[in-house]
Amino acid sequence: MSSRELILGRVRRNQPPWRELPSVPGFGRAPGDPLAAFGAALARMGGRMATAPAGESLDAFIRTVCPQARVVCSAVPEVAGTRAIASVAHPAELEDVDVGVVRAVFGVAETGSVWLSEREFVVNALGFLPQHLVVLLDPQAIVANLHDAYRDPGFHVARYSVFMTGPSATADIEGVLIRGAQGVRTLTVIPVAPAANEAVIQRRTS
């Protein structure tokens, strides 16, 4: 007998009597100011929110957010950076990147998380191998909590998707918190609507 048959047979023989699946309510409590709630939650997780002054280009603003950056690799049309993600053939080529720039599909006010999939990263390692990450987020695209977040149809189509909540972190030695464990050292969210706003709003409300 194959292990598959053996395991399934034993599981079915041993399953306790039927128990019902409860339905999960939404626990919806939309915050009055979703962006402020998002920013506060993000700050608790070690991330920061930064708004570009009117008239300043995003490229220039990212230079002020990450002043040491030499290599900026952008996966968004709004930021040119110094390297286009389209030119990256293998994820290891991102090793020398100082700042990765991506656009989140949506944010979660409860936790300060942003949701990104392979479509936004283009090369998934862009979220982890650079030293710093800048995430553009449409202030209109913020859901209240994780229950709402998991209703996004993206979970049924994305091969790979993540909630990123602040930079990588560890407290494995004596509980001392280190922001910037092995992934990105900082994570900055810039609230800015995409150039072509319609498509995103439609997606969020459909």
Added chain:
Amino acid sequence: MGRVDHAEASSKFIEAKDHADFHDKRLWDLRKKRDVVSEAIPEWEQLRSLASAIKEHTLTHLGDYLEAFEKKATANGMVVHWARDAAEHNQIVLDILESHQATILVKSKSMLTDECEMRPFLENRGIEIVETDLGERIQQLDDEPPSHIVVPAVHKLRGDVAKVFARTIGTDPANSDIPYLAESQRRHTRPYYLKAQAAMTGANFAIAETGSFVVCTNEGNADLGVNLPPLHIASIGIEKLLPKIEHLGVFVRMLSRSALGSPITQITSHFRAPRPGAEMHVVLVDNGRSERLGMEDFWYSLKCIRCGACMNTCPVYRRSGGLSYGSTYSGPIGVIIDPTFNLRKYSSLPFASTLNGSCTSVCPVKINIHEQIYKWRQIIAERHQLPMVKKEAMRAAGKILSSPRLYRAAVEAAAAGIERLPRFMVYNPFNAWGRQREVPAAPASTFRQWYVKNRGGGR
């Protein structure tokens, strides 16, 4: 296999006073952080009930959900393997690695692979394994198992880590600055992501509806691993199944809040299909789980989501350290799981508890941990697995407690005894309560003597 002697192992842990005190404090701090964030959520208790009910439903339909998961995952382009036990799991992983000529494996933390003792198996067959979680890496380099399922090196102080790293990855032995140690591990580990041919993760949840699985981490190590090499292997215990994506809301909201007191892990990753040009293999592991599902009193332990909250709150765990349990799973959850693997080997563990029930009240999936501990004690007593000292002490106690006359005589004698007996009579190996603490001075009269004198009457 020898029996684990939890009391004996704990006494060694307690001897290192600085370590033991810090361990106790650090874990209680996690417990307090958990309280703060859970109390901030008005529906917390409702979430616990939902999580428990969703898990119980899934476990009572596990066969169907496993098949649904397999079907979806396969359609998505993953390869699904089934392992009946640890040996088969390890062999499957080796076969996958060998068929890809993979010799370096970057691995994120997985208790299941520790349970299967996979690392020595693969290392003996020429695979270099790099544990990438900081705590797990410290333990690997020190050739010690993890002592906690969430914070594997929580029993070590910075000086211990400095020594291990100086010996193994060339840090300055005189520098025990924690940011320096963490940064050194980052710089040491990052090149491995680029040169490894394969990455491995566990999984926190597997979703039948979509054939996807979820990995919750903080350090970025798991996602660096799986997004660089072209091969990802995930080991998943069969109890990790959930029916639908929508159920993740309940569990992800509670996992990190219960574990570390943070609202979510820094990174929560969802894997539904391999990226183009890469391979993704899932190994569904039984290793005793299907048998446990048939144990009337104990199948509830399969609801566990491995948050570690029961360990952080347990006074015995905090003061005895995870290594004293002699198993991958320690603390209250280990106490109820380990005997299902080997009753004789782990027969002392159900006695490593005060039965205070704190574990049960913090458990996010409402496992009746302390009741299960009590049930294991009964089974162990019935099967004559009690240690001799405990058995004799209990027999004597039973005799005395069942007779009012003997009880009164004993209490009066004991009170007199504590005052007059030489120390070695009170503080000896047969009196577990006399270890690590001073027995309080006896009052001038017993309660009964006081009652008879002040309230009169009495018989």
